[in-house]
């Protein structure tokens with residue numbers, strides 16, 4: 001496959017670039033900012049809403065599939081600039097779908113978010129659970145999914161939307177409680193946070209998120225086009241801290257009660273992704289944090 005990966009300098013996009021390349025595919029990145037990925041792979045810079053630029057890249061590299069991972073990727077960042085979130089995530093996504101339609105690229109994997117569910121009190125969140133987007137980011141993600149459905153129905157495309165749980169791992173630059181705790185632990189710093197221990201999130205390691213994207217790219221004849229992608233496990237930040245303490249026993253860690261302002265979403269039922277995409281997360285929390293810690297330790301050593 002010749003795959004255009006938008007958001008290739010970001011957390012998920014950069015990992016998808018690595019995975020596609022290691023599997024022998026041509027991966028062409030597209031992002032508005034440069035990153036270490038830019039030097040390692042073929043990456044074009046530009047804005048998601050710039051149709052002529054995207055069209056010339058699609059033609060230049062003979063693209064036949066798209067992973068749309070670019071955009072404003074965090075609910076809190078989305079509230080800083082609602083207008084920019086709508087422009088980038090809704091107009092940007094529609095620009096990608098339109099380019100795909102015009103260039104006869106039927107397979108597009110669109111990265112949506114569990115944020116579309118909003119706060120729910122469910123023990124388990126299935127793909128049929130009520131959606132209730134509560135912020136601009138969540139509205140933008142749901143709109144992208146709905147546009148994808150329209151392109152599937154009206155233009156014969158094969159857009160697959162993946163509702164990702166909270167992704168952690170190397171190259172995350174958006175706020176992330178795991179990153180915040182682990183970076184301090186790797187640097188040997190005490191951790192004494194006033195609040196946040198009760199915040200509960202479903203964490204998925206970025207290598208698993210990239211694997212789900214890869215499986216979705218390969219999937220044919222799925223009976224549905226929107227999937228939950230997570231681990232099916234919600235974890236409190238104080239439990240994350242206990243995992244980090246196990247890896248770094250000499251680091252002092254104390255986290256006060258309360259949350260960090262993220263929605264509470266019942267743990268994902270990912271059975272349809274397992275059945276239709278043959279995707280199942282491989283990394284449980286401790287395995288993912290251990291792998292991430294090795295990456296941060298290497299950076300720390302190189303900086304010394």
Ligand SMILES: NC(=O)c1ccc[n+]([C@@H]2O[C@H](COP(=O)([O-])OP(=O)(O)OC[C@H]3O[C@@H](n4cnc5c(N)ncnc54)[C@H](O)[C@@H]3O)[C@@H](O)[C@H]2O)c1
Pocket residue numbers: 006007008009010011012013030031032033046047048049068069070071072073074088092111112113114141163164165166167168171172173174
């Ligand atoms: N990280 C998570 O926890 C998470 C959870 C659920 C869903 N998602 C979704 O997955 C996708 C990828 O998330 P991520 O964590 O890799 O995000 P990220 O913020 O790490 O990467 C997004 C990339 O998009 C680029 N970008 C933003 N606006 C652009 C524009 N106008 N033109 C070109 N490039 C632009 C950014 O420069 C960035 O490199 C996003 O669509 C996000 O909504 C992420």
